[in-house]
Amino acid sequence: MNDAAQAILAILQEKNITLDDLKTLILRESKSKKTCIAILYVKNKQAGETLKNVSHFLLGINGFLVIYSNPLSPASKTTAVLHVSGDNFLEEVIKNRTIKYGFDSFFQNNMPVFENALEIIQKETAGAQCIADLYCGAGTIGICLAEKNQRMIGVEIDEHAALRAKENALSNNIVPYEAYELSAEKTEKEILQKADVIIVDPPRSGLHPKLTKTILECTPKKIIYLSCNPKTQHDDMLLLLQNYTPIKLYGFDFYPQTPHMESLLICFKK
CATH class of the missing domain: 2.40.50.1070 (OB fold (Dihydrolipoamide Acetyltransferase, E2P))
Structure with a gap:
């Protein structure tokens, strides 16, 4: 380099x-x-x-x-x-799945730590019939977790990333996979009501209030919240407490020698 x-x-x-x-x-x-x-x-x-x-x-x-x-x-x-x-793209192999992403797409760069987080998420999603992966980017988390015949839904606002998610699902034989080119806050109830587990990996600003409201109305069994900003994650959790109980919290040092960290929160429906 x-x-x-x-x-x-x-x-x-x-x-x-x-x-x-x-x-x-x-x-x-x-x-x-x-x-x-x-x-x-x-x-x-x-x-x-x-x-x-x-x-x-x-x-x-x-x-x-x-x-x-x-x-x-x-x-x-x-x-x-x-x-x-x-x-004009790169490919990364994660958990035996090949993920292609564009030159301008976000992607985790600390693969060993990211795979540790995925191991935890995979245990929490095992046996789920349908998983909704919001802010999914190129579909990385959902595609790497998907089990045979497990229904996967990806929601991503960026047109090119949403297209990559569809392509990555197809190339990795992840069926059925649905990809929606939407901002997370515009995700309709009909989409989230299909899922018994929701995974969210939002930007530093956290969850949009409209999305939080929709989640509280749809009440999936479990929320898995990966955050690059524990402060906004905490604020979002205070709202989700209406219907959810935080059960587990993990911290990850994705960016050593910087003030940044990622936190993974597991919440169950009350």
Whole structure:
């Protein structure tokens, strides 16, 4: 990865592309497949166009992308894809399931710790007839947990991630699998009423109040809540206490030597 980053920096210097033209350089690696892709976000579209002849082979990696990102926003978001050489995705093997995810999709990067969390979740979902996996991304948690003939439902707001979830379910022979391109708070009662277990893995802001209300109305037997922000998880739990009892709480150090941690909360219907 470092060699690829240095090679990209050398090309930028050679083409006189300055810091004012750039936003972010991200290198992502698959731990199990030992593959790597680089994504360069640029603010200057013309500068990005000059990189169209750069090959991933030259960089010694599996994929190289140049993305134009709106200069009016500080976030590195895709406005237009200017150049793709090689792969625009990565694959990770987790619990004997292969999960493909896009260059701009969220994915856990501490695989050993993530697999420890999955082991606990799998024990808690064993024997469930139907599981709803909300904020499912590329379907990672649900697909890695799914047992034979266990019905799985994935809900994800991002169009590309929801499509990946469907593809990953198909390639791993997870049937039946339903994927809905929806924000979690817009998940209808009819969807959640099918599930006896709900898994939620929300962003740091926690559960949307509309989703909390829907869960309380549908009352699945069990809620499994994986959180990257224990504070918002605590706040959400105070609302869920109306119908649920917290039984188990686990902590995970996904990001060593940082102030961040993940917590896994298991709740049973009263």
